[in-house]
Amino acid sequence: MTPAVPRSGLRDLEPYQAPQLEVAARLNTNECPYPLPESFRDELAGAVRRLELHRYPDREAQELREALAKHAGHPVEGTWAGNGSNEVIEQLLLAYGGPGRRVVVFRPTYVLHERLAWVTHGDVFASSLDEPWAVSTRDVAQALAAQPSVVFVCSPNNPTGNAQPVEIVEALAAGGDSLVVVDEAYIEFGGQSAAGLVARYPNVAVVRTFSKAFALAGARIGYCLASPEVVDDLRRVRLPYHLSALTQAAGLIALRHKEHALAILDAVRQERDRILVELPALEVRAFPSDANFVLFRPPRPAQETWRGLLDRGVLVRDMASVVRGCLRVTAGTPEEVDRFLSALNEVLR
Numbered sequence: 001m002t003p004a005v006p007r008s009g010l011r012d013l014e015p016y017q018a019p020q021l022e023v024a025a026r027l028n029t030n031e032c033p034y035p036l037p038e039s040f041r042d043e044l045a046g047a048v049r050r051l052e053l054h055r056y057p058d059r060e061a062q063e064l065r066e067a068l069a070k071h072a073g074h075p076v077e078g079t080w081a082g083n084g085s086n087e088v089i090e091q092l093l094l095a096y097g098g099p100g101r102r103v104v105v106f107r108p109t110y111v112l113h114e115r116l117a118w119v120t121h122g123d124v125f126a127s128s129l130d131e132p133w134a135v136s137t138r139d140v141a142q143a144l145a146a147q148p149s150v151v152f153v154c155s156p157n158n159p160t161g162n163a164q165p166v167e168i169v170e171a172l173a174a175g176g177d178s179l180v181v182v183d184e185a186y187i188e189f190g191g192q193s194a195a196g197l198v199a200r201y202p203n204v205a206v207v208r209t210f211s212k213a214f215a216l217a218g219a220r221i222g223y224c225l226a227s228p229e230v231v232d233d234l235r236r237v238r239l240p241y242h243l244s245a246l247t248q249a250a251g252l253i254a255l256r257h258k259e260h261a262l263a264i265l266d267a268v269r270q271e272r273d274r275i276l277v278e279l280p281a282l283e284v285r286a287f288p289s290d291a292n293f294v295l296f297r298p299p300r301p302a303q304e305t306w307r308g309l310l311d312r313g314v315l316v317r318d319m320a321s322v323v324r325g326c327l328r329v330t331a332g333t334p335e336e337v338d339r340f341l342s343a344l345n346e347v348l349r
């Protein structure tokens with residue numbers, strides 16, 4: 001028996017995974033701490049009962065795309081949906097990245113952009129930003145000089161929390177023919193959207209998700225606001241019937257209940273701002289955030305602090321491999337945030 005040989009470099013890659021542990025406060029993956037209400041679940045259950053699951057789903061997800069277009073104020077021909085924004089990002093890379101084509105990322109940022117660029121056989125060109133991690137016009141010039149096929153901008157950026165100026169996206173889009181992918185996973189919490197640029201710059205694609213502000217991480221729904229040409233290219237690379245009838249139904253009904261999701265944004269932002277105020281009192285460096293999480297640097301090694309918090313029932317994300325000495329905490333419920341703050345106080349005492 002001979003084991004199959006995978007592509008070169010594959011075994012050097014760790015599977016992408018955040019620990020999923022049963023603890024009192026799970027604050028490591030930036031989910032919404034509150035579920036959608038009973039009325040959402042009832043409506044979803046009713047819709048699922050009516051689905052014809054022996055048939056393939058609507059390949060175009062027309063009804064969902066129309067609802068998304070209306071929600072975003074974007075033409076439906078330029079609106080696309082997928083199984084989480086990560087799938088949409090992978091599809092964009094399948095269409096615009098690939099062998100011999102360069103993909104630019106501004107580090108530190110969401111590591112999945114780079115990883116998916118590699119998975120789709122593209123060449124990654126990483127430009128490193130200094131604190132406070134704003135992309136400058138110099139960074140733009142340097143990125144464009146690399147003659148990329150795809151450029152990623154994450155705004156608000158994960159894990160640093162800062163939004164990037166929309167002018168930076170415009171400069172990238174105006175400066176060449178690369179596809180500028182703007183990951184707006186946290187846009188409901190802050191920052192200015194780049195979606196308005198698409199009308200003038202058909203090489204801009206904005207990617208958003210239902211996993212954070214929409215309280216639907218379990219349903220796996222993401223979408224893209226782009227030009228009709230880009231959406232046509234996504235049709236060429238997507239798997240047939242990629243979006244299940246169950247997912248389409250969940251997305252449609254969630255949009256009908258969007259006032260519930262949007263109503264909790266303020267509560268989440270309040271907890272984020274409370275973390276930002278309380279951390280410096282513990283002599284912890286906290287970085288400003290436009291998202292639903294806070295990046296912070298404790299005066300102790302990140303791994304040791306992470307472990308101490310976990311021992312006290314609080315799971316945060318160790319980001320030391322992305323930003324030196326840093327951890328990231330999600331703005332949860334007031335009780336979860338209380339627990340985090342008192343656990344951190346104990347760990348650092």
Ligand SMILES: *Cc1c(COP(=O)(O)O)cnc(C)c1O
Binds near residue numbers: 085209221
């Ligand atoms: C959480 C997150 C996503 C969401 O991915 P889904 O596949 O939609 O769950 C995308 N981009 C960034 C930067 C994120 O932090």
